[in-house]
Amino acid sequence: MIILNCPFCGPRDHSEFDYGGDGSITYPSLDAPVEDWHAAVFLRDNICGVQTETWQHTQGCRMWLLVERDTMSHEVHSIRPAHPGHAAVLEGKV
Amino acid sequence: MTARRLSSGGRIDRSQTVTFRWDGKRLQGFAGDTLASALLANNQRIIGRSFKYHRPRGVMSAGVEESGAIVTTGRGARSEPNVKATQQELFEGLVASGQNAWPSVRHDVGAVSGLFSRFFAAGFYYKTFMGLPPFETGRGTGIWMQYEKLIRKAAGMGSASRLPDPDVYDHAHGFCDVLVVGAGPAGLAAALELAQQGRDVVLVEQDFELGGDYLAQSDPQAITRRDTQVAALRAAGVRIMTRTTAFGLYDNGVAGLLERVTDHLASPDASLPRQRFWTMRAGRTVLATGALERFISFGNNDLPGVMTPNAARSYLNRFGVLPGQRIVVATNNDSAYAVAGELAAAGAQVILADARSDAALVAPKGVELRQGLAPFNASGGRGVSGIEFASQQGGAWRVAGREACDLLLVSGGWSPVINLASHLGARPIWDSALACFLPGKTRSDIHMAGSAAGVWQTEACEASGTAVARQVIGADTALPAAGGWQTPIAPLYEVRVPGRRTKAFVDPQHDVTGDDVRLAHQEGFVSVEHLKRYTTLGMATDQGKMGNIIGLAMMAEALGREIPQVGTTRFRPPYTPVAIGALAGRHTGPHAKPLRRTPLHDWNLRQGAVMTDAGLWHRPWYFPHAGEGMAEAYVREATAVRETVGICDVSSLGKIAIQGPDATEFLNRIYTNPFAKLPIGRARYGIMLRDDGIVMDDGTTWRLGESDYLMTTTTTNAGKVMVFLEELLHTRWQDLRVHVTSVSDHWAGVSIAGPKSREVIAPCLEDGEAVTNDNLPFLGVRPVRLKGGIEGLIARISFSGELAYEIYVPSGYGEAMMALLWPQAQAQNGVLYGLEALGALRIEKGHVTGAELDGRMTIDDAGLGKMASPKKTFIGDALRRRPELTDPNRPQLVGVFPKIRSDTFNAGALLTAPGEDSGFGDGWLTAVTHSPALGHWIGIGYIAGGVAAWEGRRVLASDPTRRGPVEVEIVPPIMFDPKGDRMHG
């Protein structure tokens, strides 16, 4: 029963969100070699502790978020928009 | 046992007689009784039969830890098994009966299995029926499952009604600053202090009365104190929920609560739910959940008439029932002394046997105190009639006399209820001085108060509640120390005399004995987790509330270790059982999932559509004429599409508006085929892959303007595709200036397919010339205005292989569009067609759907390899080149004909070479239909190597569980009009 504090919508039940995946991955360019894609898609760390994850507020504003979450305690350390443009708007910089 | 109701005392209302039925007999109790107290008041001794051995069992406790008085309540659809009589409130007309017994708990045929009890020792089933001849390894499991059914039937655990649940259950959500669980001395004090400090407090209590231990005390001052506290709580605005169990604690201050709304009412208001399942979100949680008195393992400790002293105290002081006349109280701690005195004062003859020789307490008035004696073996057939004592001599227990009794009260100490804290991972810490697990370090938002924290005395519990409340508020307040007995407890879990065999229960509800625990040790199941699973210790509905610690202590002794080194299993929710109905709430029947209706839903129904599920959607399946079944209807509909024209509701297709300066580049990256040069006013069929190179979805995308596209997806993948597009734009390609919007529900869409489709559409348009071959060529798209000024879009695309169009208008104009189109179609002898005809038409054409693009197939597997552009890169392009995905022997899309054309087959049948029909086969049928165009059954599916590998070879569609094999031919997947002349016409 995690509550995620969506930067746009405020604190909401995790049932409004969908888990995406590993938020630390930088995906290779489309023409990168198969090895790079293999590493990005299949080789994942199984972190015991704080990890960065992507979540989407599917039943809310639909923003994709970067969430730092402790896999042992479910404690959420930070939430921010995945897209820097969204972040800039929410911080009033645009 | 001769239990009787006293003429005065207790919190029952003697002016309100309540009549109930127990095993068919009419009995009476009073308002304020539980079923257990009313049964005791009626001197009912045998309340249940045990799970494995069918031993008679009586009331053992007065609360949730009950292991003996497990009954079935209600009748018919409202029959509820495994109800603890100690928790069931008595109400007028309550019907209850014993379970695990036939014909009744008093005369149970199954009790004979007690004679064969060695066959029921721990692990017996496994060793006998699994892996041993004649049930050799590998085969044994299936046979074991058959035997298990028989054994379980003989053993029984009550039986649930097989009728639909007639009750409703609600889900509710609540919020508070502080949730206080438990309304005993500590919980009341904590809630009051918090409320008076301005906190919004919710106080939950599983009992129907607030007060906890106050209610069981004999001192009238206790009730006065309780009443004062409750009045102050109400005045302070505390939200009080009785009959509500906090069954689980979860992250972020969430507690799961089960509120029993009508289970105690004779004729509940029909508008009320039976139970409410609450998700309560609390800033902080105070657990004042009390402690449970536990048993000792000794011979026949499960006989009716053996219970805890605290239970007897509750029946005496709260319910005005003296549960025995000749009472032996056996204890290893101080708490039983006061009970013994109260029972004596109520007129019973009481012997108090203290296992300790050094207890500093004096015998209460009227009680005969004997020190250094422990219970060793109870006697009696249908209830306890005497107890043999043992005393310690030279490090072992020796028999030390016997005493007749009709009630034997046994206290082996107290176990704080730390279950809820454990749900959140707090590790229980063994306190050897108090001989119990204490909560250990809890999370910062969880606080333990009162006897749940090992504080034993009432005043100290009140002080503990107040102090914890101040800590919650932020004050630096010291908590009262745990403990509170004059003489320390003497740990005592089991009494055995060398050379004497007894049947001594550790977990009475699951009939787990001390011998079972030692057997587990002997066979190497020494970890507590293995012990639990091998013996089923603690796995009954009471979750080992009375017995777990005894089992751990025995294992520790067998291993020559201390209890903390043996450890304990982690408690899991729920604390007490929760009905599945409460978990489901209102999400049952048609409400189990949302229903999506297209804008033409009602119109389709008015035309006689038979609907079917397509994901969450209801879509027309077929439109039967009088006397037609599905088979006749879809063949007629599909035939008409090929001969004249048909109209099909395609509104459920996913529709995504893709807009922005970089929309073209975006589409070019996500589709395998080129989109960079798609002209405005044209549509293109596209395929998108996942990152791993597997096909994700297909559909057409329409270019409406320079930077404006409408993408269509399959009905089922609409949500998935939308999420993926958003993920790419938000997380991966942040430089692309593209916006995606789901517009699936904004448009009503129909497909008009067949040689006469143009004749149907043209008269419906303000400008009929819009659909000439020149103005709207194959794969053309254009805005269109229907008669009456309805603005929409029309595209010339075909799924059926015929000349076909799709028209989209805003949802609200859907019926207006049909009012134009349908009369024109009827004038052309056209039809409405549903999913079944649509399926037949697309199978004939070898078009793939979700059945073929099932998340395992590559674009080459699906025969669409030519749609992967070699001149650009796209999502999935790298990983689709993995060797595993490019093996020429992978399954490939094929068409399938029955060898004898009059044969039929089923989707899901395996395609195999003759004689090789075991295992996984070489392929499978994904979809089948009768083909009106070809005049026989056809199928589509996959087979290793595809048509090239199998053309001209004998192949079977193997379907052993539904029908025999059918010989088939493998043909190219486009089985009708392979050149596509018809749709270009």
Ligand SMILES: [Zn+2]
């Ligand atoms: Zn949001």
